Amino acid sequence: MSGSSxxxxxxxxxxxxxxxxxxxxxxxxxxxxxxxxxxxxxxxxARPDARYWRGDAVEVLEPSPDRVPSPWPEAGPGGVGxxxxxxxxxxxxxxxKAAVVAEQLRRLAGLDLPVTVExxxxxTDGLGWRTRIELVADAEGRAGMHRHRSHDVQxxxxxxxxxxxxxxxxxxxxxxxxxxxxxAVAPVGGDRPLVLVDGTPWGASGPDRRPTAxxxxxxxxxxxxxxxxxxxxxxxxWQVHRAAPTVLAGAVADAVGERPGARVLDLYAGAGLFTAPxxxxxxxxxxxxxxxxxxxxxxxxxxxxxxxxxxTLHGGSVADALAASVxxxxxxxxxxxxxVGAGRDVVATVASRGAERVxxxxxxxxxxxxxxxxxxxHGYRLTSLRALDLFPxxxxxxxxxxxxx
Numbered sequence: 001m002s003g004s005s006x007x008x009x010x011x012x013x014x015x016x017x018x019x020x021x022x023x024x025x026x027x028x029x030x031x032x033x034x035x036x037x038x039x040x041x042x043x044x045x046a047r048p049d050a051r052y053w054r055g056d057a058v059e060v061l062e063p064s065p066d067r068v069p070s071p072w073p074e075a076g077p078g079g080v081g082x083x084x085x086x087x088x089x090x091x092x093x094x095x096x097k098a099a100v101v102a103e104q105l106r107r108l109a110g111l112d113l114p115v116t117v118e119x120x121x122x123x124t125d126g127l128g129w130r131t132r133i134e135l136v137a138d139a140e141g142r143a144g145m146h147r148h149r150s151h152d153v154q155x156x157x158x159x160x161x162x163x164x165x166x167x168x169x170x171x172x173x174x175x176x177x178x179x180x181x182x183x184a185v186a187p188v189g190g191d192r193p194l195v196l197v198d199g200t201p202w203g204a205s206g207p208d209r210r211p212t213a214x215x216x217x218x219x220x221x222x223x224x225x226x227x228x229x230x231x232x233x234x235x236x237x238w239q240v241h242r243a244a245p246t247v248l249a250g251a252v253a254d255a256v257g258e259r260p261g262a263r264v265l266d267l268y269a270g271a272g273l274f275t276a277p278x279x280x281x282x283x284x285x286x287x288x289x290x291x292x293x294x295x296x297x298x299x300x301x302x303x304x305x306x307x308x309x310x311x312t313l314h315g316g317s318v319a320d321a322l323a324a325s326v327x328x329x330x331x332x333x334x335x336x337x338x339x340v341g342a343g344r345d346v347v348a349t350v351a352s353r354g355a356e357r358v359x360x361x362x363x364x365x366x367x368x369x370x371x372x373x374x375x376x377x378h379g380y381r382l383t384s385l386r387a388l389d390l391f392p393x394x395x396x397x398x399x400x401x402x403x404x405x
Contacts, residue, residue, distance in 0.1 A: 004043050004046070005040050005041060005042050005043070005058065006023050006040070006041055006043070007038065007039070007040050007041070007061065008021040008022070008023055008028060008030065008038070008039060008040075008041050009021065009036075009037075009038055010030055010033045010034065010035055010036060010037045010038070010039060010057070011035060012035055012099070013035060013096050013099050013100060014029060014100070015100050015103070015104060015365060015366055015395075016029070016395060017031060017084040017085065017394070017395030018030055018031055018054075019031075019033045019034065019035055021033075021041070023041075023053070026052065026053055027051075027052040027053070028041065028043070028052065028053045028054070028055055029052060029053070029054050029055070030054075030055050030056070030057055031054075031055070031056050031057065031077070031084055031148075032056050032057040032058075032076060032077050032084065032087060033057035033060075034063075034064035034066055034067055034087070034088060034092075035064065036062075036064055037057070037060055037061075037062055037063055037064050037067070038060075038061040038062035039057035039058075039059060039060050039061060040057070040058055040059035040061065041055035041056065041057055041058070042055055042056050042058045042077065042078075043055040044056060044149070045149075054149075056077035056078060057077065058077045058078075064092075066088055066089050066091075066092035067087055067088065067089075068087060068088070068089050069087070070083065070086030070087045071086055071125075071126075071127060071160050071393070072086050072158065072159070072160050072161065072393065073086075074154065074156055074157065074158065075393075078147070078148075079147060079148065079154060080144070080145040080146065080147055080148065080154050080156070081145070081146070081147075081148040081149075082145065082161070082393075082394060083161065083393045083394060084148075084393075084394060084395060085392075085393050085394055085395055086393045090119070090123075090125070090126050090392065093126070093389070093392065093393070094116075094117040094118075094119065094389050095117075096395070097117045097387065097389065097395065097397040098115040098116055098117045098387060099115075100365050100395070100397070101115045101117070101365045101368075101385075101387050101397060101399060102114070102115040104365040104366045104368070104369040105365075105368075105369045105372065107369070108366060108369035108370050108372075108373055109369045109370070109372040109373040109376065109382075110373065111369075111372070111382060113382075113385065115385065115387055116387065117387040117388070117389050117397060118386065118387065118388050118389060119389050120241060120243040120244070120247060120388065120389060120390055120392075121243050121246075121247065122243065123243075123389070123392065126161075126392030126393050127160045127161060127392075127393075128160070128161070128162065128163055128164055129161060129163065129240075129241045129242055129243070129392060130159075130161045130162045130163060130240050130241070131163050131166075131185065131186045131187065131188060131238075131240055131241070131242050132183070132184070132185050132186075132238065132240045133159065133161075133162050133166065133168070133183075133184050134181065134182070134183050134184075135156070135171065135181070135182040135183075135184070136153050136179075136180075136181055136182070137153075137175075137176035137177060137178055137179060137180045137181075137182065138153040138154075138155050138178065139178050139179075140155075140175070140178065141175035141176050141177065141178050142155035142156075142172075142175065142176075143155065143156060143171055143172050143174070143176060143182055144156045155172075156172055157172065158172070159172070161392075161393060162184075162186075163186040163242060165186040165193050166184050166185075166186040166193055167193070168184075171184055171195070176197060177197065177198075180197050180198050181197070181198055182195065182196070182197050183195070183196045183197075183234060183235055184196075185217055185234050187217035187218060187219050187220075187232075188219055188220060188221065188242050188245070189218065189219060189220025189221075189229070190218075190220070191217045191218045191219075194214060194215075194216075194217050194234045196215065196234045196235055199215075199235055201213040201214060201215055201234075215233060215234050215235075216231050216232060216233045216234055216236075216300070217231075217232055217234060218230065218231055218232075219231075219232055219238060219245060221245040221246040221249060222246060223245075223246065223249040223250050223253055223276075223277040224250065224253040224254075224277055224280070224281065226277070226280055228249075228276050228277065229304075230245075230271055230272060230273065230276070230300070230304045231271070231300055231303050231304055232271045232300055233271075233296050233297075233299075233300055235296070236270075236271060236294075236296045236297055236300055237270055237271070237294070237297060238270075238271065238273070239273065239390070240390075240391075241390040241391065243390070244388075244390045244398070245273055247388055247390065248273070248274075248361060248388070248390075248398065248400065249273055249274055249277050251386055251388070251400040252274050252277070252278070252334055252359055252361065252400060253277045253278075253281060255357070255359045255384070255400065255402045256278060256281055256332055256334065256357070256359060257281065258281055259281050259282055259283075259286065259331065259332065260282065260283040260285055260286065261282070261283065261285040261286050262281070262282045262286045262287075262331040262332060263282075263286065263287050263289075263327065263329060263330050263331050263332075264278050264281075264282050264286065264287070264288045264289070264330065264331065264332050264333070264334070265288075265289050265290075265291070265326065265330045265332075265333040265334070265335075265350075265353065265355070266278055266288060266289070266290040266291070266334050266335075267290075267291050267318045267322075267333065267334065267335040267336070267337070267342075267346075267350070268291070268292065268293075268318060268335055268336045268337050268338070269290035269291060269292045269297075269301060269313075269336075270292060270294075270297045270300075270301070270336070271297050271300035271301050271304060272290065272300070272301040272304040272305050274334055274336065274361075275288060275290045275301065275304075275305060275311060276304060276305060276308070278334060279305065279308040279310065279311050282310070283310075284309075284310050285310075286310055287310055287312070287327070288308075288310060288311045288312070289311075289312050289314060289326050289327060289330075290305075290311060290312070290313050290314065291313075291314045291315075291316070291318050291321040291322070291326065292313070292314075292315065293315070293316055293317045293318070295315070298313060298315050301313055314326060318335075318337075318342075318346055319345055319346055319349070322346070322349040322350070323349070327353075328352075328353065329353055329354055330353040330354065330355045331355060331356060331357075332355050332356065332357045332358070332359070333350050333353060333355045333357075333358045333359070334358075334359045334361070335350065335358070335359075335360055335361070336361040336362075337360075337362070337367070337371075339363055339364045339367060340364075340367055341362070341364065341366075341367030341368065341370055341371045342360075342371050342374075343371075343374075344374055347371055347374040347375055347378070348374075348378065351375065351378035351379070351380065354405075355405070356404065356405050357402065357403070357404050357405070358375060358380060358402075358403040358404075359400065359401070359402055359403075360372070360375075360400070360401040360402075360403060361398070361399070361400050361401075362398070362399045362400075362401065363396060363397075363398055363399075365397065365399065368399055368401060372401060372403065375403050379405050380403040380404065380405055381403065381404055381405075382401055382402070382403055383402050383403065383404045384401070384402040385399060385400070385401050385402070386399065386400045387399045388400070
């Protein structure tokens with residue numbers, strides 16, 4: 001059935017950037033549509049034995065009042081991933097994301113809560129916010145991205161989500177080694193942008209193979225009234241929205257509060273985005289144990305936290321570190337797990353530390369809801385939730401959940 005194009009009435013939003021429709025008794029997850037619209041859908045995955053089908057809205061017969069022309073048509077039907085809500089007004093994008101977060105909490109955690117998704121400070125049009133992009137060179141050396149759910153590379157003519165400092169126009173006009181992976185970084189706070197090709201720094205004349213060539217950047221943000229600087233590898237993990245470090249670290253700091261002498265665990269710590277502010281909140285009489293499994297991020301964290309001797313860094317998986325080397329008691333735990341969430345074993349071990357408060361940072365509403373339900377089994381109640389729109393034009397949403405014993 002792939003390739004057929006039924007006309008469908010679109011239903012509610014679903015997790016993952018889709019809306020739900022039905023065709024001949026079967027659920028169809030439709031991208032590039034809006035609730036209530038009548039659309040012609042190109043079925044992209046319609047195997048006869050599949051529990052549900054997938055498709056793209058390729059013609060809108062009855063548009064929603066929330067529909068607008070996408071600022072990035074190359075991320076439209078049949079195009080690349082990373083801009084699947086470009087056809088939706090910004091206020092409606094946030095309403096969409098709020099509905100998904102609320103539905104996941106209701107379905108997976110049994111919580112019926114009102115959810116509001118906040119815009120990032122200074123956000124006006126949802127463009128120019130990405131300080132990190134990853135591109136792939138096609139067989140002709142043109143920079144592009146993979147088509148949605150595909151290994152095929154689509155060369156790009158534009159990428160309006162990228163920060164202006166990155167000069168994406170020049171990146172896309174250039175020819176690169178075919179098959180290479182291009183990482184471009186535009187750090188916040190004054191450092192020059194950085195381009196790495198397969199991990200090697202590149203300048204205007206090509207690869208810079210000097211031993212002293214720059215491969216990292218400094219990121220700056222003010223959190224809880226204090227200026228922080230982090231050194232981060234160009235290919236390492238860092239929040240991509242220019243306001244995300246300030247907003248997320250600020251939300252975590254607000255949830256933790258000043259805690260002189262406290263024992264704090266920071267799990268999935270990365271390069272120390274939260275660890276540095278947490279160390280300041282606990283003070284030199286406190287203790288912060290941070291766990292990170294990625295060697296590059298751990299190396300960055302050591303550089304970023306060397307002046308705070310009351311911080312102890314633990315390498316390896318969170319589960320292994322909690323079992324082996326992390327202290328058995330904590331006053332507060334902060335965790336920022338990967339998209340799949342923390343999971344049953346880590347939640348149980350975190351709960352065994354006896355913390356009065358857990359601050360959970362999540363980039364996936366379903367994973368967050370599952371973890372909230374698991375924490376509830378150990379006596380923790382969700383007492384506050386902030387949902388943050390740090391990925392405009394996409395279905396992604398960040399959340400900071402506070403759970404109290």
